[in-house]
Amino acid sequence: MITELARITEIAKAKPKECFTSLAHLIDEISLKVCNMEMDGKKATGVDRVTKEEYEGNLDANVADLVARMKRQAYKPQAVRRVYIPKPGTDKQRPLGIPAYEDKLVQAALAKILNAIYEVDFLDCSYGFRPGRGCHDALKALNRIIEKGNVNYIVDADIKGFFNHVDHKWLLEFLKLRIADPNILRLISRFLKAGVVDAGIRYDTPEGTPQGGVASPILANIYLHYALDLWFYLVVRKNCRGQAYMVRYCDDFVCCFQYEDDARAFYQALIPRLAKFNLDIADEKTRIIAFGQKAEETKQSGGKPDTFDFLGFTHYCGKGRKGQFRVKRKTSAKKFRASLLRCKEWLKQNRTLPAAELMDKMKTKMLGHYRYYGVTDNSQTLELFYWESMKLLFKWLSRRSQRKSFSFDKFKCFLVKYPLPNPKIYVNIYNFRPRAC
Secondary structure, three states, rough: OOHHHHHHHHHHOOOOOOEOOOOHOOOOOHHHHHHHHHHHOOOOOOOOOHHHHHHHHHHHHHHHHHHHHHHHHOOOOOOEEEEEEEEEOOEEEEEEEEOOOOHHHHHHHHHHHOOOOOOOOOOOOOOOOOOOOHHHHHHHHHHHHHHHOOOEEEEEEOOHHHHHHOOOHHHHHHHOOOOOHHHHHHHHHHHOOOEEEOOOOOOOOOOOOOOOOHHHHHHHHHHHHHEEEEEEEEHHHHHOOOEEEEEEEEEEEEEOOOOOOHHHHHHHHHHHHHHHHEEEEEEHHHHEEEOOOOOOHHHHOOOOOOOOOOOOOOEEEEEOOOOEOOOOEEOOHHHHHHHHHHHHHHHHOOOOHHHHHHHHHHHHHHHHHHHHHHHHOOOOHHHHHHHHHHHHHHHHHHHOOOOOOHHHHHHHHHHHHHOOOOOOEEEEEOOOOOOOO
């Protein structure tokens, strides 16, 4: 399959208008077994509650039966199991859809095929859920655009409930521009229409693609590639009298403009453009601000330039050591509070673990936070997170029994025995490979 996918990628790159007619045969026993090897067995189960371990108990027969059903068009994905995960710091919950294990395998194989075709089509301004790209790459690209480009205005935009409102008809129309294999299109349609089971009740899914599905990220990128990226690149930029750039990570995107009238024209055009594809912007998260080298001059009300949040960081205008303009960033207040709240809840629930195990897991969690938020200029907020985490740790270790277990001096001795990692900058925001449309 790897060789055939590489060949598909070559054809897709050489022939941008090529429509692939024979793809379904790539989802065979070998490719599904490879996907099974790559699947994380610790993930939550779907409506049938079948685990990876149980499925592997009779893998050859299960996969052979699955392929046979697919060949005679008898395979129908099961409804996804709807679960909700809390959003720390709020009373809101994020809905996730968990497919059955068998469906995860098919979706994984399908995603590989779609990636082979579309990875060469996607524009450089897209960073979410793409091989070799991530949040830090998007942050580096945005930093370079604002610092090196002639940028004075930012349109900070967010699509409201994107995964819940993907229009199935439009998505299939977009797919047909590159895929003419009816078996693949039918398979995708069945996944989209499979439905969800929430609290034991099955609901139809006339729109949307479940956030949490294995193939959902690539389908989301295909949808926004045609609905947003190409439009911005081929229409918006050509009608701007100044420079214009976009950086998108899934449904979260930032657009940069040289002139205010270009930014406002884009904002006014964005609403009907998204509405055409059954999407809407989140008004409370979308705004135009003066931001860039001349932000203080262009800000009519005076004072410090406004800030904006993107990918968990608050971006603000600052100066370098030599007084030159620089974009700086720190952990956003919302994400900072959410991280501490998660830390608090975890410590509260796990404070009775053996000390060595508790501290080992705490170390892993803190390193995870540092590795994401440890970017250039964010040292101060990382230090604050470290000390606030220490306060929480001291508080909950002191409540391991009915009487106070620790004095602060004993706590310091405890940290000598079980040290936790100090804050560290892991990501140099200026170590950048040019990727921006």
